Amino acid sequence: MRNVHERTIDAPADEIGRLLDLLGSDTDVLWPTPAWPPLVLDRPLGVGATGGHGPIRYTVVAHEPGRSVRFQFATVVGVDGYHELSVEPLGPDHCVLRDVLAGRARGRTRLVWPLALRWLHDALLEDLLDRAQQPAATARWSPWVRLIRRARFPRPREVPLPAAANLVRTALPTVDFTDAWQIRNGPGMPTDPAVWAHAIFRDPPGWVLALLGLRQLLVGLVGIERGNAATFDVVARTDTEALLGADAGHLDFRASVLVEPSAVTVSTVVMTHNRRGRTYLRLIRLGHPAVVRAMLRRASRRLAEQPVASRYSTGTTLG
Secondary structure, three states: OEEEEEEEEOOOHHHHHHHHOOOOOOOOOOOOOOOOOOOEEOOOOOOOOEEEEOOEEEEEEEEEOOOEEEEEEOHHHOEEEEEEEEEEEOOOOOEEEEEEEEEEEOOOHHHHHHHHHHHHHHHHHHHHHHHHHOOOOOOOOOHHHHHHHHHHOOOOEEOOOOOOOHHHHOOOOOOOEEEEEEEEOOOOOOOOHHHHHHHHHOOOOHHHHHHHHHHHHHHHHHOOOOOOHHHHOEEEEOOOEEEEEEEOOOEEEEEEEEEOOOEEEEEEEEEEOOHHHHHHHHHHHHHHHHHHHHHHHHHHHHHHOOOOOOOOOOOOOOO
């Protein structure tokens, strides 16, 4: 198999070559994270460096600084071959950035490549080229790529209330219900908990919006206060945690969004005031986990897919 992606870049070859040499480093601005798993190497880019992105593993077998790097696939990938990124000058102010994947698929990869891996590879490489030419471009993924990515995207898992979630731990005098759901976080994702809180609670999936609308219709019939938009306002925050919540006649609740380098956790605590509140809590807790999981996963996916502002945003010196 042979797969080629290339783009004419309106920048000198030396400039794009410097970006190429940053691949796998802490200042890598070319690899399209956080939309895709980061490229991680065990040492600075050079012959002998090993690593990969996600399940794709390889070794650097050739490197011409500022011009090209070749990665040879590890045996576990199921491809006997390589992919190579190179920069070709086109005069003083233009160049071609090219990726060539060449090799022979074996084992189950012969089936997985045409069904899924090829489409994911194509989308990732086009995003990488966008980073070089138009860093703020929106990903142009096909419906098939979006479906594959959605199926493979990390899912939240239930965890104990985090020790670092100090705001929610001290938010209520007594607690009748507690839970916490966590999703994996990665390089390039927002670190501001208020940004995460907005993404989680202000842009939920459609079916969650429908449930909230139904809730608004029904609760008034049994004497429970209807919520309003202010219910999901941030009421307190630190550098790593945002706290939301509201008080009502039947119960008080607080929700916390804790952002750590490797994970984002949504925690909920509830204090009931009376029989109505206890009955309402028994009903709501049946669907609460599914709602939180769906909102957290959607927010993580949406934030990962936002375009980056600039390939120069890290402060890397190119001149």
